[in-house]
Amino acid sequence: MPVTKVIEVIGSSADGADGAVREAVSSAGRSIRGISHVDVVSITCDVEDGQIARWNALVKIAFPVEPR
Numbered sequence: 270m271p272v273t274k275v276i277e278v279i280g281s282s283a284d285g286a287d288g289a290v291r292e293a294v295s296s297a298g299r300s301i302r303g304i305s306h307v308d309v310v311s312i313t314c315d316v317e318d319g320q321i322a323r324w325n326a327l328v329k330i331a332f333p334v335e336p337r
Contacts, residue, residue: 271333271334272333272334273305273331273332273333273334274331274332274333274334275329275330275331276297276301276329276330277310277327277328277329277330278293278296278297278327278328278330279293279325279326279327279328280292280293280294280295280296280325280326280328281323281324281325281326282323282324282326283322283323283324284324285324286312286324286326288324289312289324289325289326290307290309290326290328292326293307293326293328293330294307294328294330297330301330301332302332302335303332303333303335304330304331304332305331305332305333306330306331307328307329307330307331308328308329308331309326309327309328310327310328310329311326311327312324312325312326312327313325313327
């Protein structure tokens with residue numbers, strides 16, 4: 270039976286929440302193989318001078334544990 274590992278990462282983007290989620294998955298994908306599921310936990314924003322400056326997405330990323 271396969272085992273799945275889940276980690277939490279935060280992606281950021283100046284272009285919106287979707288971009289922040291995509292950045293989180295793209296960055297994690299550089300060092301993790303086989304990402305099978307992404308769960309968006311929360312979306313937050315950094316505000317500067319009364320304007321949204323950056324979107325942040327906290328996501329849980331699932332991937333299989335590879336046998337040795």
